[in-house]
Amino acid sequence: MSTTSIQSRRDLFEHLEYTIEGTYDELVDDQELQPGQTMLKTFLIESNVTPEQLRERVDIAEAREVDFDLHELVIRRNGNKHTFFLDSSDSRFWTLYTLEESDDAKAVVKDMVSGVRNGLDYTWMPVEQQRDIMEMGEFRDVGVSYEADEVFSSDYIEDRLDFGDLSVQSSGRGTSTLFDILDSQEELSSFLSLSAVGIKREISGSFVLERVTHNGRFTTSGGDSIQLHIDTVDEIKNRYADLLQRIEEHHRISYESKEHGTGIDGTPLVIELDNEIEDVREFIENIITSKNPLRLWGAKTKLDDQYWKVKGIDLHNNDKYTMEICPEWIRLYLDEEACGNTALRIYANLQRHYDSNAVMEVLE
């Protein structure tokens, strides 16, 4: 795409608004986009690094400062170049805008967040936050995608789980009813892991059509107000940021050296499971593989036959974590410097790949 005319935030947003109006017109008229025409993709990224440090982590062919805290980045991948606009005005939650093809955009962002100790991560939306998104507008579509096979071995799935994967995509009239019916089935409820929710949001005569995934990717299939899109992203970001802040405020264990001994502050997080673990040792061996999506390295010890302890490292930020696991719950201790996103990655991925009814209470 030609972006030389974009010299400010305002230019960028005008360009993006033009795009979302165009995609909507094409989709309404022809139900498909013109060749080369793409939808706006917006990625919400959790960051513990600066935009300058990002350059060490991705292959940037060109970078240009467009406006204060807004950079155009041309990122090289497999010999191709992909254009993104990085808005880092919120230093903890970056917004990346792109009009690249969906698969390319996802692959670039995946490369960006997947390195060891690279300080970047997806925003991992727990099911509760995804359900809140459904309430933000008229419910349009839903993706249910339970993918135990991304985390658990085929033997584990065969022996211990009712589903290896379960995928349901629905849009249009009746979607809401279909989802309510599925949700009310007790034997299914642990496996109804939301992968994406779609809404039409209308405020004061303006509208946007948004599809929001479990890991913070917004695809805007139409609308007439880029400002409403930005506002939608911001609202969802603020809810996520609030959750993250509460985790970091209350649930990191810190110690303070005093003249006569050591003080302690903070309390662990507890994830309560609806889908009880049949064999805790096997379960642990499947979740601490150092691989995506959990990215947990660890060593385990047995406390009793069905109570085990894991001490390890989150490869996202090189933060230490400890988990105590029994069939009914997981107790998660975060180190005092740990990134709260570690807890949300573990929690949201357990909901997505093991038990969508898992509950983690975070103190207010």
Next chain:
Amino acid sequence: MQNVSDHTQQINAWIALCQIDRTFPDSLRRLGYTVDIIDPHFFHDGDAVNPDLILTSRGHNHSIVIDCKSKTLKEEQNEKYEAIHHSPEFLLTRGVVSSAEANEDYDAEFAYSSFADLSVNPFLPENDFAVVHFDEDAKQFTIRTLEDYEFNLDELQAQFPIRTGTRRLPTDYFPFDVGTSDDDYQQFTISILQSTVHVALEHDTFDVDDLLEDAHPLWVDLDEEMKKELRAHTEKVINKYQQKGLNEHIEKVQAGNKDEWKAVSKSLQALQRKVDEFVEDVQAELEQTEIGDFAD
């Protein structure tokens, strides 16, 4: 519970009683108790005193000074603790307790805590200490005070017996007992492995002090003798890990007259596959080592 000493379990349980945790009762937190200090050390009447922790409720202006025991009690310890019990204000005036109001209403009580039944112990003192017994059955612990050894503060005593509802106590507020407790070897060895991976990814080079500071929250407050012992333990552990294959991840480098290490690979997927073997082998070899051997 396996692989964690009774002493470490007790310390963790007392801390957990002051926390919000849906898997464990928060009986003391509801009375306002917080963990004022872990591993306090101070002097009183010319004696060094070193109980395990002090819990303080600002609302009740009251502290509980706890010594977690196995089965044995010593007369000399009873005398030290009795002196504290009868002059609690010195905990404030010396600055040992920091979470209480410094006024004449402040009170502190001393308590022995044990998994064993101390009522049969010949050295159980005849004074008004509290003595707390962690009584375990198939489903849970019942934390009860022994008859004639109850807490003086009525609201506190009214909490007992506390039923945990689970035998699965928290274990990581205080991850392993420093010193030579055999039951905590496994927690010690995996804590050192965890810290080795953590520190190696964080620093260009590191030594055993870096690992110990990372692995145990109380490291900086330990006395020099204890530090010396733990350094020797850690040298053994990390050398064993290296022999088992951790040398693919870290290598020893020369740094004057002390050993240092640095990371040579950040690929932890390969390391993950060997971790169980590492921990089991190193643990087994260390258990066969006499404690005195660590001093060499």
